[in-house]
Amino acid sequence: MNVKNYMTSTVVTVSEDLKVLEALDIMKEHDFHRLPVIRNEKMVGLITEEIIQENSPSTATSLSIHEMNYLLTKTTVGDIMRKQVITIKAEDLLETAAALMLENNVGVLPVVENKDNVIGIITDKDLFRAFIDVMGYNNKGSRIVIDIAKDHSGILEDITTILAEDQVSINQIAVYRQNENTQVVIQMDSANTDEIKEILATEGYTVSSATFKEGK
Incomplete structure (x- = not known):
């Protein structure tokens, strides 16, 4: 999948001369945490809640609340972006x-x-959402995890062929390899997890997890 499939296309931007407190108000209004900074329709920087916090007077200083607010109202996005x-x-x-x-x-x-030219924005939350979609986590159906004792070429073809011969429809499949451990995770329509485990066990595969989810 491409970035365009999960990015937010409607982007709220701000100018360099906008005051920091006004930028915070915009973030709060739209429930954003970051805003691209634009000059003449071109991006020149990025302002985030974290950057603002890093550049705000500490509550441990001798400044009064009034003085802190005064400084923030005078500070522009361009000063700290x-x-x-x-x-x-x-x-x-x-x-x-x-x-x-x-x-x-x-x-x-x-x-x-x-x-x-800014046409969108993508965040770590968008990537989490994409991962959940790819794995079919919210879809109705069974999810099985197969532990592979000894990985080898052609193993996915073998597993999918076994399931296809028993009319099991696969929606998503993923392989996780870490050090010497390999797991194959399969999302499928069938609710018969016990039957699927038996089919795979007969062919020599170990199913370490098999769950069924109603979906959203």
């Missing part, structure tokens, strides 16, 4: 977005075209 912003394109894979967020320790990527 992050200018070096990691971006991504709408046609890029979701895996690329996840890798960029992880490598750069960020939770959001503005989606751009022509280098700095």
